[in-house]
Amino acid sequence: MAGVVSRCAIGLLLYAAMASNAWAADELKRAAALLAEGKAKQAYTLLTPLEAERAGDDEFDYLLGTAAIDSGQPARGTLALERLIQRDPNHAGARLEMGRAYFLMGDDTRAKAEFDALLQLNPPPIARQAMTQYLQAIEQRNRSRGTQWSGYVSAGLGHDTNVNAATDKTKIFVPIFGGDLILTDTSTSKSDNLLFAAAGTDFSHPLTENVRLLAGADLRYRHYHHQHDFSFGTLAARGGVAIGSAGNQLRLGTQLDYLRQDHQANRRNLNGTIEWRKALGDSQQVNLFGQFGQIRYQRPEYRINDANQTLLGGSWLGLILPAHNGVTLATLFGGRERAREDRADGDKRMLGARATWQFNPIDDGELWVSAGWQQGHYCQENFLFATRRHDRLTDIGLGFNWRIGGAWSLRPAINHSRNRSNIAINEYRRTDYTLAVQHDFR
Incomplete structure (x- = not known):
């Protein structure tokens, strides 16, 4: 699952394709660039001090949530993503990251719900493939939890x-x-x-x-x-x-x-x-x-x-x-x-x-x-x-x-x-x- 779990680039692709606003601050642009380079911890360190000021901004909450998840703190990431989803329930990028966070936390029920909902939005083929892999992994993990x-x-x-x-x-x-x-x-x-x-x-x-x-x-x-x-x-x-x-x-x-x-x-x-x-x-x-x-x-x-x-x-x-x-x-x-x-x-x-x-x-x-x-x-x-x-x-x-x-x-x-x-x-x-x-x- 290493290739599935670490694929923040797919979320960024969805975000670029479906979000309506451009990044408004240099900090957000730098954070997005760091995430694209696989430097999630650096992006998280950059964004965390800005949360008191920028929480509630769609772009900021999405990037902070993604950076937290890729830094090994999925529970922390769900807090930022939840703010964004409450404002925009159809934000595909945020829902994909939320599903990924639930998966990493072992909450397969909520992870499956997020991925199933996203598949109904006709996502790009690369994103659909990733979500299908997650759903297969959830099914396999549930089987392994039995006797x-x-x-x-x-x-x-x-x-x-x-x-x-x-x-x-x-x-x-x-x-x-x-x-x-x-x-x-x-x-x-x-x-x-x-x-x-x-x-x-x-x-x-x-x-x-x-x-x-x-x-x-x-x-x-x-x-x-x-x-x-x-x-x-x-x-x-x-x-x-x-x-x-x-x-x-x-x-x-x-x-x-x-x-x-x-x-x-x-x-x-x-x-x-x-x-x-x-x-x-x-x-x-x-x-x-x-x-x-x-x-x-x-x-x-x-x-x-x-x-x-x-x-x-x-x-x-x-x-x-x-x-x-x-x-x-x-x-x-x-x-x-x-x-x-x-x-x-x-x-x-x-x-x-x-x-x-x-x-x-x-x-x-x-x-x-x-x-x-x-x-x-x-x-x-x-x-x-x-x-x-x-x-x-x-x-x-x-x-x-x-x-x-x-x-x-x-x-x-x-x-x-x-x-x-x-x-x-x-x-x-x-x-x-x-x-x-x-x-x-x-």
């Missing part, structure tokens, strides 16, 4: 160079012993081939005009051919509500994750989240989020690692390379993990960042690249190693989603991660090669 459901199933194979995310060293120097500790076979890295399967669904249902119920679930299983002890399955169930419009929305939710490994319950995570999403124009969005989670291990021997985790962060989503649907997502977050038991390393402070870039090099395929960084600083000296633990985890991924027909896609991917630590037993490298076939339901 929505999507799902997927996938399966594949691959190879994991470090199934247990362990060090490749066979012995570690331990200061408290004054010598080397020989690691057991299960404490060193293992590689293996794998098979995996996954399925998931997302559901959304409107409770009121501005409140939606959200729910979803994902089920995943990974089987290693030889390292059976590290085969695992996960179940994630989530629910929440979204309050507000798509361009300005508050989300409250919760998620419960279960992990089973070697046919035994291993870990349960319960998270509560709050997120605010705000659109910046047609091609950008910012998110702010907070998350509180409980990490609970199910086996007695692992419960010393139980912790409560708090995260705060923000992200930016932007459209680049529009011709190829290029999208960039950048996230920054930080937080704290508070140990519930006497964990050897104590509490943990975290700071991290992640970026993902995706675009369509071909019509039937999406290429994505991701990179992440996270550092963790522990607050308690580890008595075995006589130091406080510091970790730095980095990862990079590359993949391609190739639509091979209908809702089917072929998905090769490579992911590499590395954890650096001042305590050698926590260092590792891991590379995951996978090839999946996926079917999407909508």
Whole structure:
């Protein structure tokens, strides 16, 4: 909709064709020129100080309303345009801008009424095309506001160079012993081939005009051919509500994750989240989020690692390379993990960042690249190693989603991660090669 929403030149064309008076002041001529050049904010800045004196003048109210809308203030623009429409109900340019303002504000009922009325006035072909596009967008948006459901199933194979995310060293120097500790076979890295399967669904249902119920679930299983002890399955169930419009929305939710490994319950995570999403124009969005989670291990021997985790962060989503649907997502977050038991390393402070870039090099395929960084600083000296633990985890991924027909896609991917630590037993490298076939339901 970027081409539709930003088309103030069409309104100016209608205005020039149907308004009867010429601009009477140099300020108005300069403002009109700025709007024609796409410099709406400059035009708005020029016109705003004149409102007390010029409000009620047809030319001024039209230009001020248009400049406000194109500057990202549609509600402000409707005030100026309403004055003009009260004086001249058939002013086509003002009604087009009013319809556009309602559309940007999410008031589809009034936007549709304005566009339908304008179509009855036999507007120029370029204006008629724009109004038709708006009406189509309103119809599509109304459809999307109903109950929505999507799902997927996938399966594949691959190879994991470090199934247990362990060090490749066979012995570690331990200061408290004054010598080397020989690691057991299960404490060193293992590689293996794998098979995996996954399925998931997302559901959304409107409770009121501005409140939606959200729910979803994902089920995943990974089987290693030889390292059976590290085969695992996960179940994630989530629910929440979204309050507000798509361009300005508050989300409250919760998620419960279960992990089973070697046919035994291993870990349960319960998270509560709050997120605010705000659109910046047609091609950008910012998110702010907070998350509180409980990490609970199910086996007695692992419960010393139980912790409560708090995260705060923000992200930016932007459209680049529009011709190829290029999208960039950048996230920054930080937080704290508070140990519930006497964990050897104590509490943990975290700071991290992640970026993902995706675009369509071909019509039937999406290429994505991701990179992440996270550092963790522990607050308690580890008595075995006589130091406080510091970790730095980095990862990079590359993949391609190739639509091979209908809702089917072929998905090769490579992911590499590395954890650096001042305590050698926590260092590792891991590379995951996978090839999946996926079917999407909508």
